[in-house]
Amino acid sequence: MIDDPVTARRLRDAMPVFTALATCLLVLAIGAILSLGRDVLMPITLAVLLSFVLAPAVRGLQRRRLPRSLAVLVVVLATFAGIGGLGLLIANEASQLASDLPRYTVTMREKIGALRAQAGGGATLERLFQAVQDLSQDLQPQEAKAKGGASSDAEKPMLVEVREPKAGLVSTLGSVVAPVLHPLATVGLILLFTLFFLAQREDLRNRAIRLAGSGDLRATTAAMDDAVARLSRFFLAQAGLNLAFGVVIAVGLWLIGVPSPILWGVLAAILRFVPYIGAVIGMAFPLLLAAAVDPGWSMLIATIVLFAVVEPIAGHVVEPLLYGHSTGLSPVAVILAATLWTFLWGPVGLVLATPITVCLVVLGRHVERLAFLDVMLGDRPALAPSEIFYQRMLAGDPLEAIDKARQVLKERALATYYDEIALGGLRLAQNDRASGALAADRQQAVGRAIESVVTTLGTLPVRKGASAVRSAEIEAAVAALGPDRASTAIVRRPEDLSPAWRGPAPVLVVAARGPFDAAAAGMLAQVLGHHGLSARTTSQDALNKGERPETEGVALVCLSYIEPISTSHIRLAARLARRAIPGVRVMVAIWRERDPAGRDRLRRATSADILVTTISDALDAALTLSGAGEARETRRKAA
Template sequence: MTTDPVTQRLLRQALPVVTTLASLLLVVTLAGALYFGRDILVPVALAILLSFVLVPAVRALRRLRVPRAAAVLLVVLLAFGMLGAVGSLIAREAAQLAADLPRYSLTLRDKITALRAATAERGGLSDTFSGFFDMAEEIGKELQPPAAKTDSDSQLGTAERPMQVEIHAPRSGVLKTLGSVAGGVLHPLATLGLILLFTIFILLQREDLRNRAIRLAGSSDLRRTTAAIDDATSRLSRFFIAQLILNVAFGLVIGVGLWFIGVPSPILFGVIAGISRFVPYVGAVISAVLPLAIAVAVDPGWSMAIQVAILFLIVEPIAGHVVEPLLYGHSTGISPVAVILAATLWTFLWGPIGLLLATPLTVCLVVLGRHVERLWFLDVILGDRPALGPQEIFYQRMLAGDPAEAIDQGRLFLKERALVTYYDEVVLAGLRMAQEDAARGMLDRERQGEVGAGFRAVVETLGQARKRGLPRRSRKPVGAEAEAAFAAVGPDRRAAGIVLRPEDLAPAWRGGSAVLCVPSGGAFDEAATLMLAQTLSRHGLGARVAPSNVLRDGLPEAERPAMICFSYLDPISLSQIRLTIRRARKAAPGVTILVGFWRERDPASLGRLRRAISADLLVTSLSDALDAALERAQAGGTPAAAPVLRAAE
């Protein structure tokens, strides 16, 4: 291996390019394999998805002590029998509709003629729609059956009648004819046979396939990997069953509604509606086009078409926005952009079958990305969850100089959680990230000032929100980022809902400056200290922020606080902290000293640190500081038998 610095530098510079090219080559290779291997991969994908639906039925039979092989065969044959019955029903209804289409063409032509006459009376509209009407008339003529030959036609001479010339391809041999017919019949049968075979073996070898998946995902932590795989398969099974039930019910309602309206072949259109709804966003719209067209062609008026449109406009929103969230959540877990891209990609690779399989396959990938550590990137690319945590999103807004968006997200958060929870879990965590970047030299002094100003703007604005009590519980949607923040931070602490009245406080704590909050002087400590003062004030304790030099000359008796809180986002030397605490005790004898180290530390190190600096209270979160202050305020500020240590748990 070479040690030439120039060569090593060139290799480091070329590494991103090589990685990008390798990734592109891998993507192209996978796409080619999916495209050219679709004859095998499509049956496998269909069999896997079908197995997710059939697993609960197999488990139910197994609980009844039915042998595995018999249970699998019974369930699979029953499922394929139902699919075959549905297919034959679709074929029969489609044949009947095709036979009736010529009759509907006469009504359609009369309606087009009436529309042409109506638009001709309106001047410019006639030119606008003339091309559409001409095209519709041509379609109507094509749908009409050929006119029967009359006696007058037979009496016409050859001179008056144009000669018709027909060109016929030469007759093919018997073997070629049989080959073309057999190819059209055998290919679907072979695909169906492969799906049947793969489904049976997947259900029979489910545990063995699970073990192999665990081995591929990583067998170093069997408990975690097994739990992830089992959870992923159970989630997928529940999702596909719920989606199947919903879409079948949707098709049934549409079919019954079309039957009441009087649209021909309602069973066919109901089945098409149920199948089309597997295609997200546009499936229901596509399924409404054909029955609308038939309604226009069948009814001389427009009442049937209007009723069909109303039926779809009522049933689809109820299914999509009421029933669907109750069955499997507010969404499939896929981002809208990912749904569109997946539908486009799978349609290009596998045709119409790929369009139907796009959402289920993408759901599989997202679930695996959330549960299998090696596939985490799939959740980031395809999932609907925010790619960044609430703390990272907040800090990114500060770096981008956009505190307004952070304020909006904070207000959404405050609809469900307390301000102290938001400060602890989001803003304070963002301050830690900023402090770490500053310590690594990634933020110069000017940049630190800009970011610190953004933090202070957010804190000052959110501090002017509702001053007392718990947050209002809102039932309105709050967005994906706020929902993810709620899930990440968890519930509020008990003290978040406590607001003390003046009569609940000891005499020394009833003043407007009972708590003096002093920042350490760092670039971001002022924002942390302001959050501490706001938190205490919102819960009934008078608190104010004062500069560090306020203690140098002592405090007058009238301004003496009951507690002094020192805020350290990134602690300086312990000797400097001890000097600051001694100065505070000299300026206000008998005062309670609380030191806030806004960093994650283990309780043992916190205990040693508290003893080293001789503080009464040592906390690492605003919630802990609030608990300690409320306890002292109600107890009259008397020191406890042993110093209180409150570490973040």
């Protein structure tokens, strides 16, 4: 323990720097381990992901009374046999394509020459033409090069070849066997780990639960089982979709006439595991080959149309039906993950980037200690909708809040939006005000920003249906709001109201003295007006100064408080309202009070006729007091 207070204070001040340095060192250490140990870690990762895909097949065979060990062996061997056959097919296609490339480069050279002649030359076309010529010369067999270059041998200098001594038998075998043994060893490790993971699935799950935390065994088990089930369904659905996508692309390219359609179909299916950029990379090679093979442009155009039709259908129609609108990753996280894993593990890392990141995000959503992974990599908003609203008000940017509110109001009522988002932001502002974290000038600025949002939203038309395209943030906001109340769809006509409510403004909303109370009062008056109950707003200060509002035709006075000073203060305001307007009903709205058990006690303490805590509650009460139900019933009986 350090006795010197100055030293202790300096150490406390330096702790954030030490923490940041330790975090950087930890990240660098993990990166070094992943890079240096990729020969072992890559097979393990592939085996884990493959076990997620194969687990449903193993369970299916077990349900048919097949022993687990035999079921695992059958599924894994069948899978690797299929992958091996596909690899041989790809090798044959690639070999055939390599032998035909010199012939295709001639066509491309002629096409570029025609373009150069039409364009009248140019530095860019000249360099492209020279590159194609060089590529054609490099890809031609040695015999053709010899025949074509015999006439110019006299002009070329004599080549001198330096040969090393012949290598021994051991080094020769090593140079021949080493390139073959490494892939075989990798495949063997993947096969071994996949068998182990599938055979010991429950034991590994129990150990993971123990590591995650066995204090609440029920919750941890449910979270782990849910994570494993979600990952299995996701990877299986994605593998099936990408396989179908590759088959469609291969068949389409075969019908168009592009060489080696199977090779490009397999490549498109594999690269589609990488969102956003995988489809573009898989499309680039067939497009280049189509341009090189066809003397015209019809094959290139047909290939572009094929990808332009198949990819949107797979991405925007089939994917949402199978496993939702997205992988659950933010676009920035996908790009960063693809870059990082490609740097660490090469092309295999590019394919594994998205599945690995999905695993990390799912773990972050279910394991409390790893929640930072969901915040960093997931597509769910890091802040709640009310927090985003308040943050925009603090930043002095109400336009962004208005834009997001427009999208939310296409699917939810204005009262619902105000209750769950705007009033939530007001409560956060009130908390900062009460704790002294918000200066007086900032309070006024935030209050004005909120009032500008309320004023703008009051001019928006009634919602007309769900939005077709929504961001993850808007989806989260709509999901957090929940369903609208039935009363939010009712708009009263004057003849539906009782006589006492047919005045020019039957509701008077009185805002308290706080800097944010005027905005809350404006929200309530606006919602009531949208539903046929015209309302005026005034402030408590104006009443105290003797500025009496027009009370003609007022049937309901609503006292609006975000955080009241005391119940006696509210009781005095209610007594003054009844004295100024004989026979008026008094509604007290306390937007911070959410405890249903204490609501009736608080109503009696404030001597209010009605006490509400949400704008939807206030709307329900006002519609009931207006006598609309009785007027409707009278009309029905008269008819």
